[in-house]
Amino acid sequence: MLDIAIIGGLVLDGTGDTSCQNDIGIKDGKIVEIAKGLSTDANSVIDATHKIVAPGFIDVHSHSDLVPFTSGPIRESKIRQGVTTELIGQCGLGSAPYTETMLDWRNYLTPILGNGPQTWNWPNFSSFLSDLEKAKKPNNYAALIGHGAVRAQVLGLKDVLPSEKDLTRMSMIVDEAMSQGSLGISYGLAYLPGMFAPKQELVTLSSVVAAHNGIMMIHIRSHSRQVREGMAEAIAVAKDSGVKLQISHMRSYANQKYGITGQELIEMVEQARLDGVDVTFDEHPYRAGSTLLSQILPPWAKEGGGPEIIRRLKDPQLRTRLKEELKDNGPDYLGWDNFVGMVGWSNIMISSMFNQQNKWAEGQTAAQLVKKTGQNPIEFVHEIIDQIAELLIRDDCRCSMVMHNLFAEDDIVALIKHPLCQIGSDGIPTGKPHPRLYGTYPKFLGEYVRDKKLMTWEQGIKKITGDPARRLNLANKGFVKTDYCADLVVFEPEKINAPEDYNKPSEFPIGLNYTLVNGQIVVANGEILSSEAGKVILAKR
Template sequence: MRVAITGGLIADGTGAEPTPGTVLVEDDRITAVLPPDAVPSGAEGIDATGNIVAPGFIDLHSHADFSLRTSPAAESQLAQGVTTLVAGNCGWSPYPITDLATLQAGTAFLGAKHDWSWNDLAGFAATLEPAVNLALQVGHCTLRIAVMGNARRAPSTDELRQMQDLLRAAADQGAVGFSTGLIYAPGAYASPEEVAALVATAAECDLLYSTHIRNEGAGLLAALDEAMSAARAGGARLDISHLKAVGKANHGLVSEALELLDQTDLDVGWDAFPYTATSTTLTTRLPTWALADGALLERLADPTERKRIAEALRSDKLLSPDSVVIASLPPGRYEDSRGLSLTEIARRDGVDAAEIVLRILENHQAAVSVVNHAISEDDVITVLQHPRTAIASDGWIMDATGPGHPHPRNFGTFPRVLGHYARDLSIFSIAEAVRRMTSLPASRLGLDDRGTIKPGAIADLVVLNPTTIADKSTYDDPWQLSVGVEHVLVAGQPALSNSKPTGHRPGRVITS
């Protein structure tokens, strides 16, 4: 297939000022960048007059491995111009599998509809036929479950070796990274020494180390030190996931975090989403000991243990019940509470916030996702302005419509940066915004043939209107696709044409 994109301004992904030109695509590659008046013969034309032509956006932090397989059209992503999703983040991946029931329970908050018909990365990848690309990491929580379940203890020497062997096997099958989620059980039970040993194995396999650090509140700087120590000891490339400071008392701490990251000599990067709320599982509000051995529901049924958990919640200054809103949960007593805060639900039941957390969890198999309004807008801008910040969503919703009250970042991350922060607030240029979404994340993954518009690069391309591009999804009404992306090519094939999905499935699993 031969395609010529004509009439547009080319933002090539390097951050350089957009210039007029024609992009020529043959099969899955860009073969030439021509003068604006060049009209190659025999090529199917895409008129980009008045628009920007950019490399397809690379989402460095998603959880699409739990959704893309059953929602391969990826409508929410194509509407944003995303052509590559990096998954296996925050310590969770849907492989390797040796203890399926425990893995399903641990990842239930992600709402996966998998048939779980595989055991390893290669088996999972073989089931995919998506509209966009997927790069896969292997998660530490999943490795721990595969070897030692939900045990709240250090691994034995043999168990650590087994985790390292599974990590090497995933690397051999094409993993691009290793991730930790050190606020999630069972990853939270790992010592810094365990994490460092696995990071060293990841470095041995030339994998990126992506980490949801152990503390994003008052302990932010210490948690960054832990991550950098592990990367330094093992010689790993490091990415700090969704850099932020959570909790009002910690607002402003991101400036010290950025200073700390700037001062290191490590190969380190980070990503961020352009919102003042996080989204995670409600179980992260609990002390990690309450989740040990996968026995949370049993502990909630025990009056003594239940009281102990409630007391821990009541002493937690980060619970912030006014700010925590139910996003999604399976059928049960509180399914009409989606979109309501913990305070609102507690008031309705006539109990305090700690008790309502326990009631919601026990009535919904502890598989509850929440949106937590806990970040300051000033911090969001501070992190976004730093030239080493990659843009990433931390999302997983692929569909245009569905149940629940998901975080708007699933639908609007990239257009929000381009429209609100670049065009409207001018915190950086649109060309610089494009760089943060293309060549910067590609460089963190070592992908030389993606992220820029140049001859020989894979033809993942987006045509967008810089005047109209905008996010439409809101916290109150999240199921709204972004606007302003007019065309998307994935490996040279049209996946979005005139802002409508074509139904083609040209995506592939990208290996290291």
């Protein structure tokens, strides 16, 4: 007898080939039969008539590393949108390996990853994976080693170049993580401490990853004024090291003033492929971005991490310099994405604060922080900068923001429909989050596949299932095939969508009926039936 039978649905199998109506039989966590007129002699029968049955969605860019160690609705943010597997450790912002000397690093990560368990007893990558395996989680996890954690352990958060000995130590940490199941490495070259890493460091570490047949995912050094250089560097590192490359959230910010079009980015990727580089990219379907609040600061203000940033913010002379540099387009520092210059203060919204007494600021725009009236425009901006500085100081820099109107819709369309593009949420599970945390996949399917018709349903499903499974070399995932894991989603194609409300960002998406993980029904018609079906997936070598 089957454990579960899914009857009468239109099956999109993840290959992008034509869909067909079929029944699916599940036993012991696996898909065991795919046929018409399957026996309904099963413990559970799911009627999928007029619905699509697809492989579970794969989030190739997740920051939910510590979500399994926390409580609350945020735990359901991915499973409720049909995500059955997510890839964590992104943008260089990894939580392991971790040692006690890395407290500034842990604090730096907090606005993106949340706080996680009290103690981070993760001296190596496998101790983190083993705690992650033990933690209850509704969906599967695979992980990259974050370059930031490696560099923070060896060199701290300072602007220093590695010696030969440092490079050897970093290579050993990466090599160990790769042997322990990491799928690859991520870089965050706009963040501490990745922003200080020279190209040769990236080549050296990526060569280690390439030797394990892993992947390199990269948040390039600049997404604005030096986006071309950032792209060229990522491509050159892949070429020199022989590693597979995926460019994370590959987009140029505010392209009219600061960047380049999506089409130009695509041309760079296509040229790199002609030059023999194995490169793909990912994207989320929103015009707003989100990151650490401290990212509004120029590079000189950030070096060293929290205590150093706070010391500078408290220094009256440096505060004056900050006001000078944040008043308009600002100086052209290498790699600095000047968010204020790009979108203006009224488009910067505080999304998370760590300390309870600062939570009132969540959801406020930077301009709303100013309560006084009557000042001239320059005084007004200075007052905003003072308010932001005070928030950073009071919250030990553990705050994040949403930046509205950062991306052009034309670019989203051009990039998303490209066959090399996968979808990654880049969801940040803290505070009042960017709604991409809860809605990326239903929004992609409802808005870009169904309403805007950028691609067929088959192609849309392939982009979020079969394509990432192949790219990440995930065994038995990403397709509806016999002997594959029963990670499946049943949804209503005419209904699926997600709200995009920045004031109420944690609303669950609509139109999803069932989500199965490893053969267990985890969500059924809006109700969570299990919260521990997920497993940790180790790299297949």
